[in-house]
Amino acid sequence: KNEVEQSPQNLTAQEGEFITINCSYSVGISALHWLQQHPGGGIVSLFMLSSGKKKHGRLIATINIQEKHSSLHITASHPRDSAVYICAVGGVAGGGADGLTFGKGTHLIIQP
């Protein structure tokens, strides 16, 4: 079974700061997902990646397959970015079902 570790568990920052959330996993995967969950809200998929880097607006996600590590960056953070960010990995490399294995999430608070 894949083990997914996220850090930090909690992060409080000031508006405008550059944010980094890290994710490590133990077993080769088919894809890594970054998800966002606002308090009392549903889960939204931010990125799915299997190599390299993806960017969407102020969000950037990178993955290093060899090191089994991914980072989610938020540039020019804003209070509306306050949410729980969840890393999830899907599928063992080379086959297997794609039910996701989740990290415990990073609770991010951006203060004005």
Add this chain to the structure above:
Amino acid sequence: GAGVSQSPSNKVTEKGKDVELRCDPISGHTALYWYRQSLGQGLEFLIYFQGNSAPDKSGLPSDRFSAERTGGSVSTLTIQRTQQEDSAVYLCASSLVGTGTEQFFGPGTRLTVL
């Protein structure tokens, strides 16, 4: 519809009763997943359907849990003889073709077992 829908949004039941939770995936998505989110365990995988293949039931916590997917579309998760530890938010997600494709989550069903 535009997204994954789930019903009911909230369900309160008494210990020992059976419950059925429904998921309508995005039209055309062949893969459907059930997850649950609880305070103590976080998010965990329950079951995965892909097309007409046999479902992957490896995440179901006990034989009280079962799920079916009729006609490759709507899915129902059934919990028999509910226990208090079954209280959680049950989430459904769908994706276009399964492995390696983006998953879209429904709003969830909040189950409370008294």
